[in-house]
Amino acid sequence: MAIQGQDWASYQSATPSTAGLAFTFIKATEGTGYVSPRMAAQTAHARAAGLVVGFYHFLRPGSMIAQAAYFVAKAASQDGDILAADWEDSGVSCAAKDQFIREVKRLRPTHRVVLYCNTSYWKSRDTTSYAGDGLWIADPNHPSGSPGISADWLFQQYSSAGGVDRNVANSKHFKTVADLRAWAGGTTPEEENPMAGITKADIYDAVWKTDKAPAPKTSTSLKTNPTWAPVSLLSDIANNVRAIRTAEAGQTAAIAALAKLVGSGVDTAAVVAAVEAAIETAVIDVNINSKDA
Template sequence: MTITGIDVSSYQPTDYSTAGHAFVFVKATEGTTYTNPRMAAQAKRARDAGCVVGFYHFLRPGSMTAQAEYFVEQAASIAGDVLWADWEDAGVSCADKDAFLAEVKRLRGATHRVGLYCNRDFWLNRDTTSGAGDALWIADYNGKPGKPGIKAVWKFHQYTDRPLDTSRAAFKDRAELRAWATRSTAPKPSAPAKATPKPSSTGSTTYTVKSGDTLSDVAARHGVTLSALLAANPSYKAHPNTVYPGARLALPAKAKASTSSTTYTVRPGDTLSAIAAKHGTTVARLAADNHISNPNVIRAGARLTIRK
């Protein structure tokens, strides 16, 4: 069994049909000045139909940091939605694309999958790093749904634009897709037990990357920050979104727990990820300590407890 989905923008109405589809990806923003005026209503339409939801940003030449910040602030996303970089402008380089993905991962990677959309020509002839974040969404209108003309691993194949842009996903059903998007536990076939990582001579342990892992996943699973994991594995600092199955990572020792804490008053324009980075903690820890159910929504004036 395979599943399909569509993507919509301001060119489509808010009452589009979701019949037969498991996911909907909505255009959110473009550059640093445009926001889809129908985004919120189009996303609600998808959620009401029980679809997995995602949002994409059309990359334009300019500051990738500014575009990433604009995207995550404007997108009507909640934790578990997929966030996409839409790479179609020839004025945006491969390095720009990678920088945007890295910044969105930094800002929202703890609560969202972050991936790349591009067409077959861009992937084969413009990309030089194979950087696609958590997933590749490839456009190739070859008349073969689910069989794009590339060798790279992909998660979504956009195979037609009639009557709407339609994609096939590499998931057996909606439940499996949602489990991937939200990083929740999904039933898996039994597998042989894996050996427990042995302590290294430096007091840390090592971890062998599995298919589907991201550095953010590995850090969260082992109770360390992404910055600490990157410090222990400096070769990944330039491309933190690119990690391959079989690679061995050094896991830094966990910081000793402390009961000391401080408070911080949220200011207009603050994001939980920026506050976490400023105080040397993680979004997940801030959310847990302050009972925040949606890390993307914080109110100016709120007082946050920050454990040291």
């Protein structure tokens, strides 16, 4: 069953019916000089009914920093309440809307902060797709739960018939009221465990028996094991390490032998050049083998 809610302002009752509701958004403030005279009563009524509570601020042109401070100071919010920016005034730009949301999030970092706007604003005026912690979209022209936007959303205001602003929560995000309450409180609803039903034996077989990584060209087991299982990886690494150590030992012996010849009249510069060339060849060979692996 869809999770239903409403949003309330001063022109609605101080004690609206909460039958069948799980959440409400209550108008708190507007600009920097208005506080809803029914906010306190509506808030007490919603809390008494056990609703998830949210508060919204109607954005007006002017300082977004000042409006954010005014909103958080006047809203009757407490931990677990949602905060919202109501973007309906054409004098408020998209950049200003974004600034307000970010400032509210800075001032109230433990609260979820969302954006409310209609589909026209979202499609035509918004240029950043920034909605804080989620989008509350007003769309009475599409069915409940199916707003006419491609963007992800959390809440849809789908009807204002009879002066009642009806909302629904997105069932993709909130399967239960407990999910909504947990999200509002700052945690993500638990998702289905993708590892459910998988045993240790299944994991062992997947890792050690059915790995399909292609074997490198230098793999000693290429002919018998073209789909290189991790166990072959360990074996091949060991073989490569042994080969590198053998080559290193041979180069060390060669350098030592050449050094003895220096005292027998061999050109020192020629010895140095020969050693450097041998080292460079060895490094190139190791790098090539590493790339193949």
